[in-house]
Amino acid sequence: MSSVPLGDPRSDHDSGEGAGGAPRRRPTTAPVPRFAHGSRVPGWDESVDLSKDPATVPDRATTPVPQKLHDAIKGAMAKYPDRRSAAIPALHAAQATYGFCSPQAIEQVAAVMQLTPAYLTSVATFYDMFELAPKPRHDVFVCTNISCSLRGADELYDALVNATADEPSVGVRSFECLGACDIAPMASIDGEYVGPLNTDDAQRIVEDLRAGRPVLEAKQLRFRACVDPGVAAGAREFSAPAARKADTAGLGPTGDVLDRPGPSAPVEIRPDEPKR
Amino acid sequence: MKLLFDRIDEPGLDTLPVYERRGGYDMMRRALTMAPEEVLKSISDSGLRGRGGAGFRMGQKAGFLPHGHMDKYLVCNADESEPGTFKDRELMQKTPHTLIEGIVIASYATEINRAFIYIRGEYALQADILEGAIAEAQAAGYLGESILGSGHSLSLVLHRGAGAYICGEETGLLDSLEGKRGNPRLKPPFPAIEGLYHGPTLINNVETLCTVPHIIRLGGEHYAQIGTPTSTGTKLVSISGDVQCPGNYEIELGIPSREIIYGLAGGPPEGREVKLWFPGGSSAPVLTKDDLDIPYDFDSLAKAGSMLGSGAIIVVDESHTVLEVAIKVAKFYAHESCGKCVPCREGTNWTVKMLDRIQSGEATPMDLDIMASVCEQIIGNCLCVLGDAMAMPIGSMIEKFRGELETEIEIARERADAAALEHVVPIGVADRHAGPLTVH
Numbered sequence: 001m002s003s004v005p006l007g008d009p010r011s012d013h014d015s016g017e018g019a020g021g022a023p024r025r026r027p028t029t030a031p032v033p034r035f036a037h038g039s040r041v042p043g044w045d046e047s048v049d050l051s052k053d054p055a056t057v058p059d060r061a062t063t064p065v066p067q068k069l070h071d072a073i074k075g076a077m078a079k080y081p082d083r084r085s086a087a088i089p090a091l092h093a094a095q096a097t098y099g100f101c102s103p104q105a106i107e108q109v110a111a112v113m114q115l116t117p118a119y120l121t122s123v124a125t126f127y128d129m130f131e132l133a134p135k136p137r138h139d140v141f142v143c144t145n146i147s148c149s150l151r152g153a154d155e156l157y158d159a160l161v162n163a164t165a166d167e168p169s170v171g172v173r174s175f176e177c178l179g180a181c182d183i184a185p186m187a188s189i190d191g192e193y194v195g196p197l198n199t200d201d202a203q204r205i206v207e208d209l210r211a212g213r214p215v216l217e218a219k220q221l222r223f224r225a226c227v228d229p230g231v232a233a234g235a236r237e238f239s240a241p242a243a244r245k246a247d248t249a250g251l252g253p254t255g256d257v258l259d260r261p262g263p264s265a266p267v268e269i270r271p272d273e274p275k276r
Numbered sequence: 277m278k279l280l281f282d283r284i285d286e287p288g289l290d291t292l293p294v295y296e297r298r299g300g301y302d303m304m305r306r307a308l309t310m311a312p313e314e315v316l317k318s319i320s321d322s323g324l325r326g327r328g329g330a331g332f333r334m335g336q337k338a339g340f341l342p343h344g345h346m347d348k349y350l351v352c353n354a355d356e357s358e359p360g361t362f363k364d365r366e367l368m369q370k371t372p373h374t375l376i377e378g379i380v381i382a383s384y385a386t387e388i389n390r391a392f393i394y395i396r397g398e399y400a401l402q403a404d405i406l407e408g409a410i411a412e413a414q415a416a417g418y419l420g421e422s423i424l425g426s427g428h429s430l431s432l433v434l435h436r437g438a439g440a441y442i443c444g445e446e447t448g449l450l451d452s453l454e455g456k457r458g459n460p461r462l463k464p465p466f467p468a469i470e471g472l473y474h475g476p477t478l479i480n481n482v483e484t485l486c487t488v489p490h491i492i493r494l495g496g497e498h499y500a501q502i503g504t505p506t507s508t509g510t511k512l513v514s515i516s517g518d519v520q521c522p523g524n525y526e527i528e529l530g531i532p533s534r535e536i537i538y539g540l541a542g543g544p545p546e547g548r549e550v551k552l553w554f555p556g557g558s559s560a561p562v563l564t565k566d567d568l569d570i571p572y573d574f575d576s577l578a579k580a581g582s583m584l585g586s587g588a589i590i591v592v593d594e595s596h597t598v599l600e601v602a603i604k605v606a607k608f609y610a611h612e613s614c615g616k617c618v619p620c621r622e623g624t625n626w627t628v629k630m631l632d633r634i635q636s637g638e639a640t641p642m643d644l645d646i647m648a649s650v651c652e653q654i655i656g657n658c659l660c661v662l663g664d665a666m667a668m669p670i671g672s673m674i675e676k677f678r679g680e681l682e683t684e685i686e687i688a689r690e691r692a693d694a695a696a697l698e699h700v701v702p703i704g705v706a707d708r709h710a711g712p713l714t715v716h
Binding site for chain 2: 079080081082084085086087088089091092122123126127128129130141144145146147149150151175176177178179180181182184188191192193221222225226227228229230231232
């Protein structure tokens with residue numbers, strides 16, 4: 001790495017061509033507040049606040065927990081061989097109860113699960129879906145990863161931010177790939193995937209959320225058919241459903257059982273077919 | 277030929293009555309009458325390679341698990357977070373019972389009694405559908421104690437994640453499933469020996485497990501005749517980006533990549549050409565339009581210096597610069613790095629900073645060399661491959677599009693200089709817009 005200049009590589013660079021123009025970066029000589037050991041963060045073995053005792057496992061008797069939340073956490077713990085596995089489901093339940101993972105919510109989860117609040121906070125801070133600060137009631141996650149941004153997700157994000165500027169109940173957030181690049185650019189609105197969106201849809205989304213109706217029902221992922229032409233060819237054997245609902249259980253729109261062919265036939269491969 | 281996608285849009289396929297009418301759970305019945313070794317041999321004979329990204333043979337992986345009755349676990353990796361990948365979502369949403377059937381068969385072959393599905397937290401709809409399907413299967417006796425009187429028991433639990441790409445990495449997933457932060461573990465020991473709760477664990481992708489019932493139906497050797505000798509079977513390909521019909525397609529492995537991108541997905545919009553494409557999610561080294569005739573299978577793509585990965589093709593056409601793609605990719609991995617290993621945590625961050633420098637006009641062509649050397653230093657030096665997953669595409673972009681990136685550096689530098697000169701009032705010139713700028 002001998003080609004890398006030592007010292008401040010940019011001091012020459014700036015004076016060479018900047019010609020005394022506007023300073024491009026913050027001067028590096030400004031003092032940075034540091035801890036005694038020379039770092040800008042407290043040491044790994046130091047408590048951030050020494051005036052407090054370390055938090056212990058909260059006492060179940062003195063920590064009231066809403067019955068519904070208590071049952072949800074207990075139910076989750078029963079599903080796993082190790083109770084700690086229920087940390088994520090329990091935090092999901094707490095977030096659903098309180099809107100976000102407040103210190104009080106974490107305390108209650110800790111009391112039920114018999115873990116320290118620090119442990120649960122360490123888990124909650126790791127995952128993107130847990131909020132440790134109050135958040136608006138409606139979540140709008142806009143995917144701004146590569147496939148969506150190639151199709152204009154950044155403009156969509158800006159449009160949604162503008163459209164929700166005076167709507168405190170809607171929080172818009174750019175999110176990493178949500179796994180729906182086929183409907184790019186897309187957004188997850190309170191967990192419901194909608195797409196492909198354009199910037200004009202932003203206003204409609206806000207109106208739908210305000211009115212409390214399903215958001216952009218025509219563009220919801222749950223009603224989208226597979227694009228593979230082979231699937232549609234196979235599907236022609238069936239009478240087309242009146243409404244493409246996921247939970248029709250093979251029933252027609254009026255509740256009658258649709259008459260369809262029986263079990264799928266095995267796929268035939270001719271043995272004499274030349275191998276690629 | 278459609279195996280996984282065979283009439284998948286049939287309404288109500290996510291419910292037990294429709295699935296059973298189409299012959300659902302028959303393959304599970306058949307497998308339960310066979311000996312576990314026979315089922316495992318069928319899977320091994322099929323040559324089925326893992327569909328999650330690594331492409332490891334499922335039969336071989338299942339064979340690593342110790343025999344006998346002990347606390348063994350099967351984990352289905354449904355934490356589909358690789359940018360560009362959305363095939364498992366379609367499978368879980370439309371035919372969840374195929375996945376359950378595959379899990380039962382795989383658990384029978386490896387004598388496992390506890391299974392988990394780790395689904396990413398964002399897939400709320402798919403998780404609800406799966407939960408309903410699991411309840412249906414339980415009520416019908418396809419899960420639980422002694423399934424259909426065979427003596428094989430299986431409990432299946434759906435576990436929702438909470439938004440972390442790293443939990444798709446198998447050991448990160450195990451830590452997350454144990455209720456910890458999703459940090460990857462040191463390997464070996466591999467999960468097949470010591471995984472979830474320190475027990476032997478078989479981890480497979482959704483698509484891999486969904487294929488298992490079809491292998492039982494066709495027979496392992498018959499299935500192996502589909503595709504190429506080393507990449508057998510059909511594969512779901514998720515195509516996205518600059519194509520006319522993005523979506524999931526089921527293909528036979530080994531067909532030319534051009535046929536997928538142009539034949540199935542319609543290619544880029546009229547009048548534009550493919551500039552680069554990721555053959556296997558954003559972690560795969562990029563290929564150019566000269567590589568479009570490479571057969572789409574594991575070995576051909578590896579030979580071309582890339583990988584099939586999760587089967588997610590992202591197409592970028594000429595209307596986008598390499599730089600904007602590189603920044604998006606690098607920022608994603610910098611955001612998702614768990615921070616456990618230094619090369620990945622620092623390397624991804626510094627790569628983002630250097631790419632930002634190119635955009636703000638502060639970079640020199642030498643920065644490309646530094647970036648390439650950072651990428652080299654990440655690869656192979658971390659516990660998991662998240663860092664590699666950034667280093668490989670960025671390294672390949674620098675290698676294949678160096679000329680364009682250098683031009684980009686020059687353009688950005690001129691733009692930045694012009695912006696800086698806006699503030700300069702040359703000596704002796706009262707109105708700086710009066711004449712051409714001269715710097716004294």
